[in-house]
Amino acid sequence: MAEIVIRNTNERISGEENVREFLKKQEVLYEHWNMDKFPADLQEKFQLSDEDKQRILDAFDPEIRDLAARRGYKIWDIITLSESTPNLEDLLQKFEEVHTHSEDEIRAIVGGKGIFIIKGSEDVGYFNVELEPGDVISVPENTPHFFTLMDNKQIVAVRLFIEENGWIATPVADPQFQ
Numbered sequence: 309m310a311e312i313v314i315r316n317t318n319e320r321i322s323g324e325e326n327v328r329e330f331l332k333k334q335e336v337l338y339e340h341w342n343m344d345k346f347p348a349d350l351q352e353k354f355q356l357s358d359e360d361k362q363r364i365l366d367a368f369d370p371e372i373r374d375l376a377a378r379r380g381y382k383i384w385d386i387i388t389l390s391e392s393t394p395n396l397e398d399l400l401q402k403f404e405e406v407h408t409h410s411e412d413e414i415r416a417i418v419g420g421k422g423i424f425i426i427k428g429s430e431d432v433g434y435f436n437v438e439l440e441p442g443d444v445i446s447v448p449e450n451t452p453h454f455f456t457l458m459d460n461k462q463i464v465a466v467r468l469f470i471e472e473n474g475w476i477a478t479p480v481a482d483p484q485f486q
């Protein structure tokens with residue numbers, strides 16, 4: 309289950325109800341998938357073949373199609389990152405810049421861990437959302453944010469897009485970011 313850290317105060321919010329309530333107030337979609345459906349032989353595997361990726365997409369096909377029907381996504385894929393990803397450090401450096409997109413950025417974490425840093429309301433400021441398998445999150449369009457890995461540097465996630473071009477990052481130089 310996701311946990312929140314408010315960066316200005318270091319306050320940590322945990323527990324399903326508290327996390328859901330906080331994210332709802334911040335207009336961040338948060339849902340949770342049942343990970344029992346994840347193919348057992350792909351657990352803890354972070355170098356995935358196209359066939360492996362398709363098996364994961366097939367396992368969660370009803371959840372993906374449900375999200376797509378509700379929210380207008382047209383295409384989806386699997387992204388995986390780990391220390392075996394070529395140029396991982398360069399990629400992470402590029403990721404760790406505050407930016408926005410003209411469509412929402414939705415990720416369903418199905419392996420490893422990840423963290424979204426999101427700009428909240430004026431009274432909250434930036435907050436971290438620490439994500440684990442089963443967590444589904446969507447950063448609203450035009451909301452400053454970035455995504456990065458946690459210490460284990462491993463993730464497998466489903467991405468959904470309304471149109472792939474909508475996900476072009478626009479950098480934000482925000483003096484309020486800390």
Ligand SMILES: [Fe+2]
Pocket residue numbers: 407408409413453454455477
């Ligand atoms: Fe983004």
